[in-house]
Amino acid sequence: MELLKVQELNKSYPSFHLEDVSFSLEKGYIMGFIGMNGAGKTTTLKSILNMVHADSGYIEIMGKEFKSHELELKQDIGVMLGDMDFYVKKRVKTLTEVVKRFYTHWDDTIYATYCDRFNIDEEKRLCELSTGMRTKYALTLALSHQARLFILDEPTSGLDPAARDELLEIFQQLVEDGQKSVLFSTHITSDLEKYADFITYIHEGKIITSTTKDEFIDSYAIIKGTLPQLTDELKELMISYKKNDFGFSGLMKTNDHSHDIESDYTSERPTLEDIMIYYAKRGRTHA
Amino acid sequence: MLNLLYKEFKLSIHPFFLLFPFLIGALMLIPQWIFTLVPLYFCFVSIPNLFSSYKAFNDLSFLAMLPVSKSDIVKARIGAVVGLELLHILLAAIFALLNRAIYHNPNNFALDLNPAFFGLVFVIYGVFNLIMLPMFFKTGYSFGVPLIISITAATLLGLGMELLIIFNSSLRYLMEESGNGIQALLLILGMGLFTLSIFETYILSIRRFESVDV
Amino acid sequence: MIQIIIANSSDTPIYQQLFDQISAQIIKGDLIGDHGLPPIRTVAKELRVSIITVKKAWEELEREGLIYTVVGRGCFIVPLSEEELLAKKRRLASAKIEKDISYYKNMGLTFQEFITLSKELYGSDDA
Incomplete structure (x- = not known):
């Protein structure tokens, strides 16, 4: 089953176009969304989430058309666009207190488990956490509201190699049960060389290929x-x-x-x- | 919507701005003063601080992460602003009653503290919201120009009325010497206009914010 | 217990490394019939390789008749008789040697030279 289906997404800016962006992601896999800076990765991810209004295109998530089921579907999506750089002066505890209210499937036990596993100190302010920690916190939030699709923009940028490796290991654990999928954009391709199941490569607003990593490299x-x-x-x-x-x-x-x-x-x-x-x-x- | 309002008061609005209405309300006790300045302080101080913290805290990217609709974002933001305004009006009214109790002489060189004055306050806030918020929601983050224009409009309206009653005797009569019935009517009229402006503010804001790319 | 060591910088694709190592262990008799293989997703996570890669290796193993799939339960080693194991060993080995032989032929290595070289390289105990 496809968790995410993107069809013929188009968006024109004065100096940049997304052109017929299409790809899909099956349940239970990690997809790396690669491309140079400015190739259209963030615009594509934001268009998928209806944050950017595409000129045309069709998005389906978990079998439902996204725009008409946006709020319902967002309950099942974990989103992280860039670094978690909002309300950085607030304590983790306070942010969680606010965020959890928005999710019907929020589970405090899962939250506690992951805070414990990732060593997240709830008393700390967000700005006191390292970039890697913040990413883990974002993942903890997504896991606690039982997201099935993780859409992450550049989650590994700004992390040192050890933290990157740890994060990618977490991604692999996420998809192990075969129910969740991770779509993450990156321009650090060494991250993907080993772990990614699928690669979608965007270049100048166009998808060059979207296929399994091995097939991509072999071609x-x-x-x-x-x-x-x-x-x-x-x-x-x-x-x-x-x-x-x-x-x-x-x-x-x-x-x-x-x-x-x-x-x-x-x-x-x-x-x-x-x-x-x-x-x-x-x-x-x-x- | 309620969750977003909770978020506004828990994360975005500094507790000081809940205390501020008390401090500003107390200015109502100054003898013989230009009292429209009291509600205007909300526009001068609270609003710029509030909107600059939205921007500094990257409120928009926080909201983008949450499962909320744009219309709920607009509703919650308008709700927060209107809530603070009502708090300001309430406390100003309490201090206005205190003023009347202390000085016994309601005759002020500028506008007197009476129901009609508060009708005007409602209109001032209504006009302020109607300009500020739809302009703000054109981008969802930049607030400089909307602020300048809306503050100018609110100030012109408030201080303009203060001046007008000095030169225009019939307006002065209406605002200060009319009977209880007309005073009550003016207050209700102000409240009505304020309510209408909230709806219009919402309609305009959401129309603009829907087309914003976050 | 299956032993797998992945060389990330090797020229051999990872799925091939998986196939080579597991098939060798089956043929050698280290892994016995009906023994269950760990789930694909767990292998991928443990070895830090992509799920697709493991899937591909498993597919190759199945095509070779070395493992079989029980829907909902996973993959198991095909129980093979001595003769069958021997046949598979020959098949897999000759496929490998065949590839190399064309290279030796191209460079003009004679059969005698090839045998001599092989003897030297194979070491004394197995010769």
Whole structure:
């Protein structure tokens, strides 16, 4: 069952367009939503949540059209857009006291369990918590109101590697029961290299691919060769390439080059970061 | 809606602004004063503080996280402002009664403290809300320009009336020398206009806020 | 007890590593018939790899006839006779060797050289 379905989302700004953004997320998985800064990640997430008014498009969450069931569905969604930077002078206890009233399925036992597990000191003010702690607190709130879909914008930015790793481990625990899904945006792709089940890649407001992580990486190859091998035909085939004094390296779709690959090219499996970098390079050269 | 009102008073509104009406209300005891300044202090002091703390506390991103509708956000915000205004009016009225008890002479060089005065106070707040809140909800966070315009309007209305009664004898008669019946009518008229303005404020605010991208 | 060690920086895809290690343990007889495999999601969480990756490895194992799925209960090791195990061992090993042999042929390694090299590399105890 699909927890989230996004279809043909469009939104125009004077200098930026979201174009036909479509993807879906099944129950029980982690999806990484990747793209460079300004590619449209936050706008997409906000459009999903109807915080930004899309020009057109259709959003379905847990099988229901979002706009007409917004309040009901928001009960089951845990949202964190950026750092938890509101009411930072208030104590955790006070914030919780306010937040819990909004949720019909709030469970104090779950709340206490996670506060305990994450070592959240309820007497502390939000500004006294580290970024990682605040993220954990946000997750605790979402878990306590028994959210099933977690939509998180850049939850790992600003965290040190240990805290990032811990957070991703928490995500994996969240989806272990097969009932919950996590959609999180990030530009730190090393986070996803291991744990993400699905990748949705947005570039300049368009979805390049949305598929399983392995399939995504497997559909690209990095080709390296000498300068004489860099023919015009090859240039056309590559998403983009870099030249140095001794040779070139470029990114290709695997189905594009498999038919006429010469054995003296070196072909490598790219990382998510490689793919993003080469796409960004193409953006610049085409611009 | 009630949860959001709870949130307004628990998180957003500093307790000082619940105490403030007492302090400002006490100004009603100054002999021979321009008393429309008393309700106006709410516009001068409480409102700017309140709205700057909404912005400083990133209230909008907090609200965005919650399962609430935009119309509830608008209702709660209007509810909080109107609630504070009513508190100001109530305490001002109590101190006004004290004033009359202490000085025995109701004749003030500016507006006297009588039911018609409070009718005017309701109208001042009504006008203030009607300008401030719909303008604020055009963005949901920027409050500078709405504040300047609404304060100017409220001040012109309040102080303008104070001046007008000096020059216009029939207006002075209406506000200060009319019988109890007309006084009561003016108060009720003010309350009626205030109530109407709340509805209009809500309709305009929600229309604008619905199209805001958070 | 299943033993799995994942090398994240290896060239071998993770699902392949999972497949290789589990299939080896089954064929070697370390994992016996009808023994249950841990749930896919738990394996993913424990190894810190994606669920899809584990699923893919499990699918490969099932295709090889090494494990079977009972709906609602999970995956179990197929009970195999000695002969069946031997056949599977041959099949999997020859598939691997086949890949490598084309590489050796390309570089002109003769069969004799290949045998000599293999003997040296395999070590004394198994030779």
